[in-house]
Amino acid sequence: MVGTLAFSRTRTEKLKRALQRYCQQELGDSSAFVEITPDAEFPDMLIVPVVISSAFSKMSETERQDSIWKFLRNDPGITRDDFSGVSRIATRVD
Amino acid sequence: MAELTAFTPTTRDEFAQLARDCKNDFDLLRSQGQWTTSVYIGGYIIEARLKCKICELLEVDNLPAVFKTHNLFALIIFAGLTKTLKARPAIEDNLLKINQIHSDSSWRYKCHAQVHQNDSDNLNQWLFDPNNGVMTWLGL
Numbered sequence: 001m002v003g004t005l006a007f008s009r010t011r012t013e014k015l016k017r018a019l020q021r022y023c024q025q026e027l028g029d030s031s032a033f034v035e036i037t038p039d040a041e042f043p044d045m046l047i048v049p050v051v052i053s054s055a056f057s058k059m060s061e062t063e064r065q066d067s068i069w070k071f072l073r074n075d076p077g078i079t080r081d082d083f084s085g086v087s088r089i090a091t092r093v094d
Numbered sequence: 095m096a097e098l099t100a101f102t103p104t105t106r107d108e109f110a111q112l113a114r115d116c117k118n119d120f121d122l123l124r125s126q127g128q129w130t131t132s133v134y135i136g137g138y139i140i141e142a143r144l145k146c147k148i149c150e151l152l153e154v155d156n157l158p159a160v161f162k163t164h165n166l167f168a169l170i171i172f173a174g175l176t177k178t179l180k181a182r183p184a185i186e187d188n189l190l191k192i193n194q195i196h197s198d199s200s201w202r203y204k205c206h207a208q209v210h211q212n213d214s215d216n217l218n219q220w221l222f223d224p225n226n227g228v229m230t231w232l233g234l
Contacts, residue, residue: 039165039168041163041165042163045171061194062191062216065191065194065195065216066191069187069190069191087193088190088191088197091194
């Protein structure tokens with residue numbers, strides 16, 4: 001469960017859709033998976049989106065971060081306010 | 095409950111020195127081509143600086159134990175820097191990227207590898223870019 005104080009279902013869905021657009025448009029991976037999870041240490045204060053894609057296997061850790069944030073900051077479907085409470089974006093190769 | 099009123103043994107001045115020590119170690123490791131360990135240690139420069147800033151804000155000599163976390167974004171909140179950071183979007187982005195690397199415990203267990211030079215170089219830029227580096231903004 002995502003922390004109830006700061007995070008509405010609408011906003012987490014918006015974040016999820018933006019990250020799914022990233023996977024499709026930047027990684028070309030339509031089978032990628034996005035999860036929005038509460039921060040393990042501060043579950044009512046912070047959230048951690050997790051992007052899982054096999055396409056990350058070709059990228060270094062920091063290249064993934066640059067790629068994700070560059071896309072999100074230029075995505076007209078999401079604003080900076082939508083990221084309030086996002087403390088980081090994790091990536092995983094499955 | 096005791097944890098709420100306890101203090102860590104590390105003082106504000108020690109956190110300030112620790113941030114400078116970590117920066118020196120980061121630079122030394124990079125100069126020796128020890129890219130992997132430099133990535134592991136890089137985030138601690140920010141962590142130590144923010145813990146020093148929390149002590150300054152609260153006007154206490156030692157860090158209260160409730161702030162014992164490695165989460166850089168949470169430390170930004172506790173240091174009262176959220177709004178200031180929001181006004182500097184490029185720096186905020188760099189902090190979010192560094193927080194992911196700093197939260198990834200697998201860096202503790204990676205063997206030295208040349209391929210991590212790219213990660214170390216990116217981290218160096220996110221930390222010390224003259225305009226948008228997190229440590230350029232926080233100061234040492």
